[in-house]
Amino acid sequence: MDEPDPWTSDANQAVHISFIRPGESSSKAPSTVHPKFTYPIFGEHEKIFGYQNLAINLRFTEHDLRPHIEITYDKKYRPLGETKALDIKETLEPFVAKESFDKAATYNDRIQDDAGAKDFRPPGQLIQSYTSKGRNFEIWSGDLRDPDVRALVDRMQVLVSFFIEGGTPLDLEDQEWSLARWRIYLVYEKLRIVKPKMANYSFVGYSTSYQFIFYTPRTSKSSEPQVFMIPPSTPLHAADLPSRVRISQFLILPAHHSYGHGSHLYDCMVKTMLASSTCIEITVEDPSEAFDDLRDIRDYARLSSKGIFPKIKLNSTIDSKLTMNRSGLRVPTSQLIDRTLLETIRRQEKIAPRQFYRLIEMHLLSQIPPHTRQAGTARLTQKGRSSNPDDRAFYYWRLLVKQRVFKQNKEQLGQLDRGERADKVEQTVGEIVGDYERLMLMMKKWQEAEAKSNENEDQRQLNGPKDRGKRKVLEDDDDDTDMETPKRARSEVL
Known part of the structure; x- marks a missing residue:
């Protein structure tokens, strides 16, 4: 067996991701996770050359996902000919928001003195609220024409590369008519107990959907194409045309698994699409096996509940x-x-x-x-x-x-x-x-x-709310999933 290279680091282990809840005088990261994938950033082998005891600490504030990256190491490889250490900052820059490389002191001061944190509301519109295990959650939605939605997506984009296999960041500089075709669904926890200057919201996960214009071919009964009529005085947007809506990225953060967020988010998205007059068909982009199971079960439950x-x-x-x-x-x-x-x-x-x-x-x-x-x-x-x-x-x-x-x-x-x-x-x-x-x-x-969960929730309502201690992080996850892009080899695909 070959001896490990002391100058080569496993990128997945070197990257530490945490979500912090700023307090009055300090910012503590309650949990840290490693990414599932780093090959989109650091290459196929997911290795980083040129450092010993390397740590890439990526922090996000829980409410508005303000990012910060701090890179630490014990030793850096001295260039020898054309062999030199990887420029980590240069490698990360295309994948993270520009503000990510502010000085640590500047970042800490900024989030501690953020007077607007207590008034923070997720961008877009509130479309659903639900309770799970005694905690309150909300789903908000907006499209990429909204600058606040776009700014939040810009900050979270790197999570796509870290947790969604084959996922690619969205082009936030696209034309307005194209941005209108992207809809973002954000899941937040609505916190019950907060301190002064603390936000009432904590980011849980999100999903995106994209509209493809639906082409209706001529029928055998008529030689004339079917036309979607829009009043002449109405401004025409691509998002207003009949379309297939494709669910694209889908991610629940690891610390929030096993709360049923995947089911709630998927059901909410489908409900919104069913109510849309322009959505003709709902599709999914290259789902993983886990998301396929989620989709099968939730679709089946929906048809069953409707008596179909x-x-x-x-x-x-x-x-x-x-x-x-x-x-x-x-x-x-x-x-x-x-x-x-x-x-x-x-x-x-x-x-x-x-x-x-x-x-x-x-x-x-x-x-x-x-x-x-x-x-x-x-x-x-x-x-x-x-x-x-x-x-x-x-x-x-x-x-x-x-x-x-x-x-x-x-x-x-x-x-x-x-x-x-x-x-x-x-x-x-x-x-x-x-x-x-x-x-x-x-x-x-x-x-x-679900029946047991509903019974427990009813019991909580009878007992009344209680103050929560530290957040319990459950790693096991049967009903939450991220969306990964390699096509699932379903059993009937030969």
Whole structure:
């Protein structure tokens, strides 16, 4: 094993991130975390050359995220030919706000003497309030045309590189019409007990969304394109046009995990988009597996709460001869399920097709008894001719899923011979069943946890508010997630 280079530091360990709550006479950092990623800043290997005992301390004030960077080390490598220590300040400058490199004394004095801190309010508009574990939280929203929103985003941008894999900072110098297409959602804790000169708000996390103009092609019934009418006297902005809204960055700070913020933030964003007259469809940009789970569970819960699922049934009484063919991929889906009804619901709920049909498949699978669906294909020898209605339902459900898998991966599957293609589709459907079973179990646990949380919250309300001591930081996190950009290899992507 090679000896470690004494002049090379692990960038992830060298960077220390803390959020401070300025007091009357001192600023204390209650907790410090390391970034998950530093390769966007320090390169693929996430190493920093030229220092011994290196520490890069990045502090933010909890309310307005005023940043400060202090770089310390014991020794710095003396240049030898073309080999020299990395210029850390120069490397960081493109990723942080310009004010980050003020002198430590200047920074400390500025935040201690900030007379406006007690009057701080998050930029934008308050759109939702909620309580979790006896603490109060708010979600605020605004677009990048607002200079206060833009200033806050400028300060938090470096967190994208540190915690969202593949995430890229927003271009805050873009034209106004383009800035209007970005909406920022900010989660803050509303503090109950504060000292003089202290802010009442503490930053928890945020998400962004972006509007893509929705193109409606000509229909077969008319040669004329569909037109979105705007009164002549109304100023035209890109944000006012029909669009697909794409959820982009999504981040909850580590110290605030396990409070359900991910669920509250996602639900709030979707509610806002559903109420928008210009949003046609809600999409997500390259979600991580964790965010995919969050999205699946919250979308499923929303459709369930609206009473939509009882309307959707799988017809398992069709003539089995209709499904008898050599490839096993051509399925009379129009007889298995009401596609017209599904498309109407999908458009009303503004869910992207791929996501919507996953939810429908999960619902239909949940209607089949566990002992039937967990037995796999072994008991489906009679296929659609089985006298057992549950076996027939599971058989037709698998055919329905096979067709979707085949359509979504037609190009890749077309490169395989018939036998390999059938085996691959069969394998993929088996993985989908396993994934849905996992999600249904997770949803059951979430529902139990939510019910328990509601009971505890009711009890807190009866007992009345109590003064809090030090903030407890919980590391375990089942329902909060950041959004990472590598595409998730869902089980049906071959």
